[in-house]
Amino acid sequence: xxxxxxxxxxxxxxxxxxxxxxxxxxxxxxxxxxxxxxxxxxxxxxxxxxxxxxxxxxxxxxxxxxxxxxxxxxxxxxxxxxxxxxxxxxxxxxxxxxxxxxxxxxxxxxxxxxxxxxxxxxxxxxxxxxxxxxxxxxxxxxxxxxxxxxxxxxxxxxxxxxxxxxxxxxxxxxxxxxxxxxxxxxxxxxxxxxxxxxxxxxxxxxxxxxxxxxxxxxxxx
Amino acid sequence: xxxxxxxxxxxxxxxxxxxxxxxxxxxxxxxxxxxxxxxxxxxxxxxxxxxxxxxxxxxxxxxxxxxxxxxxxxxxxxxxxxxxxxxxxxxxxxxxxxxxxxxxxxxxxxxxxxxxxxxxxxxxxxxxxxxxxxxxxxxxxxxxxxxxxxxxxxxxxxxxxxxxxxxxxxxxxxxxxxxxxxxxxxxxxxxxxxxxxxxxxxxxxxxxxxxxxxxxxxxxx
DNA sequence: TTACTAATTTAGGGGAGTCTAAAAAATAAA
DNA sequence: TTTATTTTTTAGACTCCCCTAAATTAGTAA
Ligand SMILES: [Mn+2]
Ligand SMILES: [Mn+2]
Ligand SMILES: [Mn+2]
Ligand SMILES: [Mn+2]
Numbered sequence: 001x002x003x004x005x006x007x008x009x010x011x012x013x014x015x016x017x018x019x020x021x022x023x024x025x026x027x028x029x030x031x032x033x034x035x036x037x038x039x040x041x042x043x044x045x046x047x048x049x050x051x052x053x054x055x056x057x058x059x060x061x062x063x064x065x066x067x068x069x070x071x072x073x074x075x076x077x078x079x080x081x082x083x084x085x086x087x088x089x090x091x092x093x094x095x096x097x098x099x100x101x102x103x104x105x106x107x108x109x110x111x112x113x114x115x116x117x118x119x120x121x122x123x124x125x126x127x128x129x130x131x132x133x134x135x136x137x138x139x140x141x142x143x144x145x146x147x148x149x150x151x152x153x154x155x156x157x158x159x160x161x162x163x164x165x166x167x168x169x170x171x172x173x174x175x176x177x178x179x180x181x182x183x184x185x186x187x188x189x190x191x192x193x194x195x196x197x198x199x200x201x202x203x204x205x206x207x208x209x210x211x212x213x214x215x216x217x218x219x220x221x
Numbered sequence: 222x223x224x225x226x227x228x229x230x231x232x233x234x235x236x237x238x239x240x241x242x243x244x245x246x247x248x249x250x251x252x253x254x255x256x257x258x259x260x261x262x263x264x265x266x267x268x269x270x271x272x273x274x275x276x277x278x279x280x281x282x283x284x285x286x287x288x289x290x291x292x293x294x295x296x297x298x299x300x301x302x303x304x305x306x307x308x309x310x311x312x313x314x315x316x317x318x319x320x321x322x323x324x325x326x327x328x329x330x331x332x333x334x335x336x337x338x339x340x341x342x343x344x345x346x347x348x349x350x351x352x353x354x355x356x357x358x359x360x361x362x363x364x365x366x367x368x369x370x371x372x373x374x375x376x377x378x379x380x381x382x383x384x385x386x387x388x389x390x391x392x393x394x395x396x397x398x399x400x401x402x403x404x405x406x407x408x409x410x411x412x413x414x415x416x417x418x419x420x421x422x423x424x425x426x427x428x429x430x431x432x433x434x435x436x437x438x439x440x441x442x
Numbered sequence: 443t444t445a446c447t448a449a450t451t452t453a454g455g456g457g458a459g460t461c462t463a464a465a466a467a468a469t470a471a472a
Numbered sequence: 473t474t475t476a477t478t479t480t481t482t483a484g485a486c487t488c489c490c491c492t493a494a495a496t497t498a499g500t501a502a
Contacts, residue, residue, distance in 0.1 A: 005459090007458080027479080028481085029478095037461090040480085040481075042480090044481095048458085048459095060468065092337065100331075101334055104331075108322065109325065112318075226488075226489090248450090258490070259490075261450085261452085261490085280450080280497085281496090
C-alpha cells in the first residue's frame with residue numbers, strides 16, 4: 001500500500017463524496033470547489049492520481065475512483081469520523097467545532113493508532129453528525145435514513161443525521177434544540193413555502209424552514 | 222503568529238534540542254542528522270527560518286533560535302509530549318511505540334485541542350519518558366535530574382527519565398524491568414568498564430552497562 | 443605559516459502542488 | 473447546424489523542500 005500525501009488523500013475523499021451523491025462521473029469543477037482550489041490544479045492532480053492507479057480518468061470525461069482509490073478514500077473517512085467522535089465524546093467539543101481539526105488528524109498515519117482509538121471509543125458506529133463510520137474493511141453500517149423533508153404529516157422518527165456539516169447549520173440546530181437521537185414528529189407542513197411544524201421529544205411544536213428539513217435525516221421508529 | 226510548515230516545525234524542534242545539549246550555537250551537520258536530511262538542505266532552510274525571524278543565522282557561524290523560534294519550538298514539544306502521554310495513558314501504547322505517531326500529531330494545529338487534551342489527561346507534568354511537558358507559556362517543570370552514571374555507590378533515587386528515546390533502548394529497559402518511578406540503588410560500580418550493579422525496587426541486583434547508565438536519569442530521594 | 447581536512451555553503455536542478463492566462467473541447471442556445 | 477457559453481485542459485511560472493557536485497571557509501596539523 002503506497003502511502004499517499006495529505007493532498008492526495010483530500011482529493012480522494014472529495015471524489016468519493018461527490019460520487020456518493022451524483023453516482024455518475026465526477027466533474028473537475030466540483031472537485032475544485034470541494035478541495036478549495038482551482039480547476040487547473042485539479043486536472044494536474046487527476047493525472048497524478050491516475051498514474052498511481054487511484055482514479056479512472058480520461059480527458060473531459062470526468063473521473064471516478066478505482067477500487068484502490070475507493071479503499072483509500074474510505075479509510076480516510078473512517079479516520080476522520082473516529083477522530084470527530086473522539087473530539088466530541090472525550091474532549092467535549094461541540095459537533096460544529098470538530099470538522100477542521102479532524103480534517104488534519106485524519107492524515108496521521110498509523111493503522112494501530114486507529115484500531116486502538118476505535119476500541120477506546122467503544123467501537124462507535126456513527127460519528128457526531130450521524131454519519132456511519134466504515135469498518136476496517138470498508139463497510140458502512142446502513143441505517144435506512146430518509147430526508148425529513150420527504151416525510152408525510154404524522155410521521156414519527158428519530159433524528160439520526162444531517163446532510164450539511166457547516167458550522168452555521170449545526171449551530172442553528174443547537175439553537176432550536178435539535179440533536180441526534182431525539183424523537184421527531186411531523187405535525188404539519190405548509191405547502192406554500194414547504195416549511196414544517198414538528199415536535200421534538202415532548203416539547204412544544206417548533207417551526208422549521210424547508211432548508212432545514214432538507215438537511216435533516218431521520219429513520220422510522 | 223505566522224503559521225509554520227510541518228517541516229519548519231521539525232527543524233525548529235531539532236535546533237532547540239541541540240541547543241539544550243550543547244548550549245552553544247548549533248551546527249548544520251548536527252541538524253541534518255537530526256532531521257534526517259542533507260547539510261545543503263539545512264542551509265537552505267536556515268535562510269528561510271532567518272527570513273521569518275525564527276533563528277539567528279550567520280554563514281559558517283552556526284545557528285540559534287530567536288525568542289520567537291524558541292517559543293514555537295517549545296510549543297511543538299509541548300504538543301508532542303502531550304500526545305505521547307495520551308497514547309500511553311489512554312490508548313495503552315508502550316513507551317517505545319509512541320514517538321513516531323506523536324511526531325505526526327504534534328503538527329495538528331489547534332490551540333483549543335491541546336488545552337482540552339491537557340485537561341483530559343489531568344494536566345500531566347511529565348511525558349511517558351520522564352521528559353517535562355512545558356506549560357502553555359513555555360515553562361518546563363524543573364525536577365533536578367542527574368545521570369545515573371555519575372552517581373556514587375550507595376546512591377538511592379528514583380528513575381525519572383531517559384536520555385535516549387530509541388525503540389532499542391526503551392525496549393531494553395522493559396526487558397530488564399526498569400521503568401519510570403521505581404526506586405534505584407547503586408550497589409557497586411566496576412571501574413574497568415564503568416558498568417554498574419544496581420537494585421531496582423526490592424528485587425535482586427541487576428547488571429547494567431555504562432551505555433545504559435549514561436542514558437538513565439534519576440533524582441535523589 | 444602553510445597545507446590538509448572537515449564543515450559549510452553555493453550552483454544547478456527536480457518533484458509536488460499551486461496559480462493565471464490562454465487554448466481546446468463539450469454543451470447549450472439560436 | 474452554426475454560434476455562443478461553459479467546462480476542462482495546457483502552457484508557463486512560482487514556492488517549498490529536497491538532492492548531488494563543486495566551491496568556499498574554518499579548523500587542524502605539519
Ligand atoms: Mn484532510
Ligand atoms: Mn462528521
Ligand atoms: Mn514532527
Ligand atoms: Mn517523549
